[in-house]
Amino acid sequence: MMRRLPSVAAAALLAVALAACGGGEPGPSAKTTASGPVTVTMWTRAATQAQSQRLVDAYNSKHKNQVKLTVIPTDNYQPRIAAAAGAKQLPDIFAADVIFVPNYTSQGLFLDVTDRVNQLPFKASLAPSHMRLGTYEDKLYTLPHTLDLSVWFWNKDLYKKAGLDPEKGPATLKEFAEQATTIQNKLGKDGKVSGTFFGGNCGGCYVFTFWPSVWAAGGQVMNPEGTQSLVDKSPMTEVFATYRSLYEKGITGPTAKEEQGPTWTGFFPKGQIGVMPMPSTTLGSMPADMKIGVAPIAGPDGGQSTFIGGDSVGISATSEHPDAAWDFLAWTVSDEAQVEVMAKNKDVVARTDLAGNKYSSADPRVVMINSLVAKGQTPYALKFGQTFNDPQGPWLRLAREAVFGDPSKVVQLNEAVNQSLQQ
Template identity: 40%
Template sequence: MTRSPLERQAKNVVEAYNKSHKNQVKLEIIPNDDMEGKVGGASQTDSLPDILAGDVVRIPYWASEGIFTDITKQIDGLDNKADLQQGHIEAGTVDGAEYTLPFITDVSVMVWNKNLYKEAGLDPEQGPKSIDQFVEQAKKVAALNKDGVAGSYLAGQSGGALVFDLFPSVWADGESVMNKDGSEATLDNDSMKGVLDAYKELANTTNGLGAGSKEETGATWTAPFANGKIGVMPYPNTSTTALFDAEKDGGFEVGVAPIPGTKEGKTSTFLGGDAMGISKDSKHVAQAWNFLYWLMQSDAQKEVFADQGDTASNIQTLKTAYKDADPRIQTINSVIIDGNGQTPKSPAFNEAFNAAGSPWQLLVQNAVWGSGDLKADNKAVTDVLSAQ
């Protein structure tokens, strides 16, 4: 069982496994917003599927609630454990017991519309190397005054999209968003303020942010850029494949770069996606492990991810299996290989950040479209994190 945003990648994985194994896996896709209720209900009735995959930021809570089977011995027995996406293993580690492995990697990158950049007199080969440049370039596109076209876009009502988009610039500056154990927010720093001020400036610029940014729940947050209406914005790499395909069919040209900090130089990414484990209710632990083990191997990672233009969770695969890939896919992979990305971990992450109406979502709304008090709004996030 996994969630709908990563359906294409999940289907590729399951089809490849079923074609080559007597043991068969049946895939169930759950709408993103229904995942929490579905998992909670199934856990209470002991009817969880054999293998459960979920948003890596939700995994710490699930693992702490005991919904996975302990597979520490199997994970530690993997020859290539060190090559795997460590954030997805750490997310499912509780008191030294390991419950999860990476399923699908989704990272945030900066994308820009080269056609709009040319029209705006910008260099179409140069994306923003700092948040100031991001604002400058977005404003140039905004100044085109084209019908329905805006400089950038923000999913103002989606806590999950907002962490994915905004946290990397803070990390790139060497700042943090939470303390080490995820019990306290540290969002009232100069970098976060700089990022929020940048979006506030765009919100106060004609055509600066796309229509609907303030109300966007995340259901359609990638669509305005995909439809050629946005100049530049942070974006999920799992959605870039569709952009490249559209480009081949005559669509606009897309630029891709790592997400910069407020200062030029360093970059970062949100190491997101889905981690997976074997549920507490599984009666087929050996067969389920066979699937997990198979997917961790570099051959499988190449077949189901690299060959499909998607991002592998195995660092060696990222380094070796993309020699002939689109250079932009190599750029996406580089943000993982360089080791600057992070996966935030807290059992209360969903309530504090991702949930509708979360204190983080309100913090962004206040800062971009209101008159925010970053210190007070940061404390509201801490209050939720520390309650766990």
Template identity: 25%
Template structure:
């Protein structure tokens, strides 16, 4: 689960500026990595998590309260702060939190020198074992043989649809689309326009409403944006070009990208579905708790997002793009105590989080956990997401040393292609070239 209803984006300028700061500091920070161990039994630790709201943030704050009450010896103070740029600035200033919940890009943060390697802690731990986590989640925390974070929650994706809108459009409300052709046919029937030709209700668009699965058309088309074994970008693969071309064609089919974006700007985040303006979209498990809270009368369905292309090498992708991880920042004043809190929060804590919030744990042992916060039928739908994490068609984003830069540039180039300013091939070639250049710079200063 990422930050609910919010996606943090970083400009290339800001990312490069922060990168340059860490070029000058990385050697010093890494040289002192793990050396500031504190044995102070009365230590006061700061923990940055991601959720400022009363529901999600309140649950995380209560978990910390439980830890403080049941694990005496030191105190953890939670603070909602998920902005990666602010985190990097705190490390640069020598005043980071003791524990940081990473929203995205842990490998880039590690390469920049902002995260401590946890290898020795893991080696001596009786609580944290690599085999206890889904392989893809552990890989997302690992780079060049070192582990820099512990997986917390990871999200699979499924298709949500509004059954009432299906019925009104003459579609069977209990039969979601099962092919890309079906998806387009359904979308045309479910899209409405006002008297000025503007979209008033949208059936579906690959990039609208989708929470984190920005690349699912590429996965479903047999493409892959990164070769994680070699650590190199592979953006110009035919499957990636075909996937982006499909998005470009989709935009043309529904009046052009600008028209779709004007519709998209009329609401924010997940309110697209809550407001019944979008009939179908790709969502994560935690959205079930949002529906239960804010739209309890909504008549919806959830299904495995099996929308394959006929020529794909696999039937479909239900992917976990990435998740949230727990890390010890470089410069933490209490790394030993921070590790003890991570051990608890990544096991007992995340189990309780799933129960109360409805997210998907990165731990295999939690696969059958049923969130008590969810009522029927939400709880039954949740089991769909949990099963997908262990399925054969899940794709895990294992991360790269330039993840945050890559995400920003990817969105820019994808938008240019959808607007018709460049071809998909040109967009992906530019992305490949830019990312390779940034990757070379990042690795030149990596001392791991």
């Protein structure tokens, strides 16, 4: 989410390609079935390569049907999908950043799998945010593929050195700010340690790390249709004010204002940050000897939420092997795949009923992260990319004014956000 910034050019190319292919309506070949074992093709972006490859390898080792996975560089993924859609050469299966799934479902690129999903005995336990964004006009088109959640990490060793309770992380945004300030005041004099850090020049970073505090406080950032922005109102303005105060007091690290995204998660693993919002997927890659606490992101006075990112996956509308493709997709959300492939590798499971599985239960932090799948949100907006992720979009300018510039401009700048959402 925060490290993958789509271009307006890619969105434009998609629109042209979809027009050329008649909106991606499934052709006669979509109903073709094979009498023997078949090989289905699948595309995924590099950002989710590790999880996708593990699932494909595990499936291929136990099934007659096979899945051939192609990994495409993340920055090239949207244009590649657009070009393939225009030429009617999409693979049998393709995954997509969940935030952009509504663009694909609304243009008919995915096959309707409503009846198939309804037959899954665990349908009600599938990650609700991913399922919501994969629904278009009351029909289901995708399943959750990979999940990446935003949470607060804190460095227990730094907490202990600063006189804080290393076993007690923040439960409110106010406590987050207080603990970060204590770390800075007690340990930050030499410039090697900072209280907290965030991506201050990265639109997706703000979305991923700030918005959960709004949801935890019972607020929203947009209307349900994704056409009206609410970021000029409380509790968003309170969240902005908290981070603004931290920056002004020198608590946020010297490069927070310039951080564009690629390196924003690199400082915490080095032991340089006291407490900060991080992607849940980084927990498994932290230094083995590093003592880390994990807490849900909270609002100013409490509550819990998370931004549920990651990918969803579906069958392309032009697939010649929809039955074989579905056999793989259904297997990826089965108990076997979710526990023995995903949970075993410390990935977030895509089903709420498996949050406390045998692998996750060995680490209370992982159980907590899994439990947030039922509490978090993934915002819906057809114009999300151009509005919130594009570095030239209106959201980044608004957020930077709110945190580093003139907060009085937020109301005016929010009109530009609305215009972008309504284009």
